[in-house]
Amino acid sequence: MHTVLIIDDSDINLTLIKALVMKLGECEAVLFANPLKALEWCRSNVPDLVIVDYMMPDMDGLKFISAFRALHGRDEVPILMVTANDQKDVRYEALLGGANDFLTKPIDRIEFSARARNMLSLRTGQKFLADRAQHLASLVDEQTREIRDREKELIFRMSRAAEFRDPETGAHIQRMAHYSQAIAIGLGLERAAQQLILEAAPMHDVGKIGIPDYILLKPGKLTVEEFEVMKGHARLGYELLKDSRSDILRAGAQIALTHHEKYDGTGYPRHLKGNDIPVFGRIVAVADVFDALTSERPYKKAWSLEDACRFLEDGRGKHFDPLCVEALLAEWNRVLDIRQRFQDEVVPMV
Template structure:
């Protein structure tokens, strides 16, 4: 059932006509029900529609300068105004004129001389349709947002599961994902992309679920065979996440596969080099190693922050992209704040760095 809008001035009607008498008559017929805005040229109509909320437009065709058809085409070409219903009001009553009006985006066509009850009825009908369309779009956006949030929550839960499987705490995931966002913003990544990286980064080690406990939980230094087994977690993670059209899952699978690649081409599993490594993984590599350095592990104590920063700088151009290292260094105050805010319970603030495994190990 079509629900008609209430008659109140919340709805704004833009009248576009170069004839002042036509404007006056329409204004008198409609002003008790609607807020009225007026333009006598197509160019002015575009300016008004872009600068303030307009719910519907009554548009003349024969005007000096930009005619009504061209005005409508311009309205429909602009994302900011394309959704506004346009009703043509014209003395041109030929079928060809009506066809052109509908073809360029009009929703209705009224011929002059107008009958005001007809104009009011058409306005009410199209405002009702427009209102319902906007409500539907809002519901779709809400459902889409809810679905995206559910996917994010699932990814974060799986990421935490992988960390607990590796005898690490969920705070590693939190710290590392925040580091990724901070470094990405300093590098010049858009906010949307930086947020996407922050969301998918906890999934980078999901493949460790498939690594045997005898290797994953080994407290001694890993031997060559152990390393070959644990390096399989990249491919395993990619296989777990699979191929999916969602940018969220596609990005998660990509970082799972490539987060151990190195800028100099000596990483794994595919020995990618330089910018062949996805940017998300080049950023994540620094965030992950920095958190590994500054956190306690079964085989080492936490490094002091200054020593960890020095190690990141030392590996610039080999393990890490130099430009990402520079972004990391510019971000140190924010990174240190995250390190403090999400510190593991009982973890010492600093300690000797002599027991650390090299950064090209499984960390």
């Protein structure tokens, strides 16, 4: 069903054109004697064809076409303008202003039918192409979501593979990733960056896959030499992920390499300082340490939230970016919700 908008200040002309439109079949006619009211209707309705007279009070046909074309999404709707035979200058101006075709008075029934059908066929083709484009875009979005979901699943499983060799838990991965997102929110990062760090942060320790068990699982304090080997997991994680075409894995590579850097330059592996440390690395440094402190493990009890916050505060400007610490504390209700949602299984103390 096509919607045909007819605008003419003459009731006789409105009646005549409506009758001609109804003979086309599968058409609904919307009539206006006042072009200003017609324009107001067009703000919330999109006709398939506009038939507008030139000579009208308040707003002539040329001004109506200009105002109509200025409305969002109305630039392709076909317009027929009704003019007198001697108004060639008007027709030229209307063509430049956005009219597609003309009817001359008195309106010929056969000519009207041919021109109107041509315009409606044009509109049908436009709508078909628009619908097909939207359908194809939906298919692309669906396929992209599926690829993204598989990518996120692979990332999580790779992260768990590293954690299986370390006395951490899957809940730790979830918590620190969501803490990282909370800090990104507190810092006012763009929504895309907030989502990216949520998806990439779980890769922070993936390089531990390459650390020998006798070091990774050693219950006591590491020797200086062993700690140097352990520190290598940052570069290992980076090398594993850096050449990916995935923006998530590339962000994960940056996080793996930089989340052990310290704000005062005493971290590793590159001894970066301050804002030379990428923001994702600065964020994950706070999120990872906060969760490690407040989580119970076989070799330690969990710190209280108060003690953990005090540790972060004491480390402002030394270990941690002060703004990241402030952002975590500013999102405290979100932090508490994350702790509640992602809880570890009970781990017995030994």
